Amino acid sequence: MCREDPAIRLVTHPLTGDSPGTLRRIEAHVWGTPGSGPKVYVQAGLHADEMPGILVARHLIDRLNHSEREGRIAGEVWVVPLANPVGLAQWTAHKPQGRHELAGLQNFNRGFPDLAELAAPLLEGRLTDDAAENLVLIRQAFAEALRNLPRANDTQELRLCLLGWSHDADCVLDLHCDHEAILHFYAAPARPADIASLARSIGAELVLVQEVSGGNAFDEAHTAPWVALRRRFGAAHPIPDGCFSATVEYRGQADVRDDLAAEDAARLMVFLGAIGAVRGEPVPRLGTSPVLPLDAAAEVFAPQGGIVLWRVAPGDHVKKGEVMAEILDPVTGKRVPVVSPTFGLVFRIELWRSCLRGQSLAHVAGNKVIRAGNLMSD
Numbered sequence: 496m497c498r499e500d501p502a503i504r505l506v507t508h509p510l511t512g513d514s515p516g517t518l519r520r521i522e523a524h525v526w527g528t529p530g531s532g533p534k535v536y537v538q539a540g541l542h543a544d545e546m547p548g549i550l551v552a553r554h555l556i557d558r559l560n561h562s563e564r565e566g567r568i569a570g571e572v573w574v575v576p577l578a579n580p581v582g583l584a585q586w587t588a589h590k591p592q593g594r595h596e597l598a599g600l601q602n603f604n605r606g607f608p609d610l611a612e613l614a615a616p617l618l619e620g621r622l623t624d625d626a627a628e629n630l631v632l633i634r635q636a637f638a639e640a641l642r643n644l645p646r647a648n649d650t651q652e653l654r655l656c657l658l659g660w661s662h663d664a665d666c667v668l669d670l671h672c673d674h675e676a677i678l679h680f681y682a683a684p685a686r687p688a689d690i691a692s693l694a695r696s697i698g699a700e701l702v703l704v705q706e707v708s709g710g711n712a713f714d715e716a717h718t719a720p721w722v723a724l725r726r727r728f729g730a731a732h733p734i735p736d737g738c739f740s741a742t743v744e745y746r747g748q749a750d751v752r753d754d755l756a757a758e759d760a761a762r763l764m765v766f767l768g769a770i771g772a773v774r775g776e777p778v779p780r781l782g783t784s785p786v787l788p789l790d791a792a793a794e795v796f797a798p799q800g801g802i803v804l805w806r807v808a809p810g811d812h813v814k815k816g817e818v819m820a821e822i823l824d825p826v827t828g829k830r831v832p833v834v835s836p837t838f839g840l841v842f843r844i845e846l847w848r849s850c851l852r853g854q855s856l857a858h859v860a861g862n863k864v865i866r867a868g869n870l871m872s873d
């Protein structure tokens with residue numbers, strides 16, 4: 496059960512622990528009044544060992560406290576600065592292991608419940624001719640469906656707690672980071688005005704869009720259900736795109752700087768202003784970010800095992816066939832080039848400078864569709 500302290504608007508959810516004698520908790524900071532404006536939900540650290548987003552969320556809390564003191568909160572804003580205390584405690588051999596839960600090696604940001612599948616039977620015969628009414632009915636059905644799901648372990652408990660807090664939000668931002676990367680985000684294409692507003696507000700260097708990427712990550716768990724429900728009921732009943740959701744990659748693992756995170760939080764406030772959740776923020780800067788389909792992003796693999804010697808960095812543009820790196824086999828001395836499979840923007844590379852043959856090394860964002868199926872790396 497969630498516990499709410501009305502004096503400081505802190506909502507706490509206990510994780511009772513899969514092993515005896517263990518207790519953790521997730522905390523959400525909440526500002527504003529439900530129904531007074533858009534509900535925005537921001538979380539960080541779902542992949543627990545990604546400090547850039549967690550630091551941005553912490554700075555965002557300070558900024559929202561300040562805005563509240565000035566009476567500038569216009570909607571309802573939730574911030575969960577550390578969404579995954581289970582993953583944060585997972586260290587093996589002196590290295591953090593926050594991406595997958597160690598018991599079953601499931602990615603913490605995959606396998607969220609399919610809200611459309613769960614809510615559809617509850618909506619049969621209840622939808623109306625009014626899109627706004629349907630929005631409310633659908634969110635109520637999401638809530639009812641979530642209440643009935645089993646919570647057999649901490650990972651399920653964690654997922655259902657987060658989704659329980661966010662399923663009725665108008666806007667959901669999930670803050671992450673990549674290995675080494677430029678500032679980019681993933682979103683569904685349904686709400687292009689929100690995509691442009693977020694990109695300009697935070698200064699994103701790239702946006703990757705896909706209606707359904709596969710794997711039901713947290714952002715997709717908020718957008719795909721509206722598409723699926725429209726497919727099922729849309730001929731008879733108007734169904735809006737009820738949520739704008741994005742996974743924001745705050746650059747790379749090592750891009751952890753207090754001044755940078757403070758600036759990123761200030762820019763997030765600009766976005767909250769742009770969507771009407773906070774008053775008195777500056778308007779987003781002008782300019783555009785490239786918006787490219789995720790299924791046109793090429794994955795680059797190692798042709799042999801060895802030492803990775805990069806010739807490019809995130810942010811560089813490459814031509815098809817251009818040498819991006821060499822892999823040096825330190826035993827034989829043989830060097831094999833790694834060439835780009837497409838024309839585009841190198842937006843991320845792996846942290847490690849050693850590689851196995853066949854291992855994923857980097858991604859290049861292009862504009863020609865070259866992939867299908869599940870587009871997410873595990």
Ligand SMILES: [Zn+2]
Nearest residue numbers: 542545671672
């Ligand atoms: Zn992540």
